[in-house]
Amino acid sequence: MIRIVVVTRAALWIARRASTWTVDEHLGGRSPDCVAVDPRDPTRVYCGTASGGLFRSHDSGRIWEPVGPGIEHGNITAVAVSHAERAEGFGIVYAGIEPSAVFAPTLAATAGWTSPACARSLQLTPGVFPHGPTRIMFGGSKPM
Numbered sequence: 001m002i003r004i005v006v007v008t009r010a011a012l013w014i015a016r017r018a019s020t021w022t023v024d025e026h027l028g029g030r031s032p033d034c035v036a037v038d039p040r041d042p043t044r045v046y047c048g049t050a051s052g053g054l055f056r057s058h059d060s061g062r063i064w065e066p067v068g069p070g071i072e073h074g075n076i077t078a079v080a081v082s083h084a085e086r087a088e089g090f091g092i093v094y095a096g097i098e099p100s101a102v103f104a105p106t107l108a109a110t111a112g113w114t115s116p117a118c119a120r121s122l123q124l125t126p127g128v129f130p131h132g133p134t135r136i137m138f139g140g141s142k143p144m
Helices: 118-122
Strands: 001-009 013-018 021-026 030-039 045-051 054-057 063-066 076-086 088-099 100-105 139-140
Touching: 001 030, 045 076, 045 088
Parallel strands: 030 076
Antiparallel strands: 001 013, 001 139, 013 021, 030 045, 045 054, 054 063, 076 088, 088 100
16 A cells, blocks of 8 residues: 655645555644654554644554643644654654654653653754745655
């Protein structure tokens, strides 16, 4: 199956192709801003929103759940999943917020999120994460 994820200000769109193409809308009204796929498990997808916080899907984007207790602001402007660092079998997730800061989950998955020591200096640097109405981002589960 081929999957394409498109982030727009209005919603997150996921196009899937098995024998035919289908397109589904997700997170409408939450202003999706960025998306990342776990390189070790492409069924795990993360989406940062401009006002609703960080969301995760365990099933290639069919169902979404909010994640990120401990992230100080709901404006997630960047999200990335580490290729090298892992916890509990999945890539470590980093969420960039505005005002500028980076958050990662604590080692105990239920304990929340914290700003890693290596990223704390970013909290003092305004505008680290680019954002704006003209940015278009997309991602897929397979290299193109």
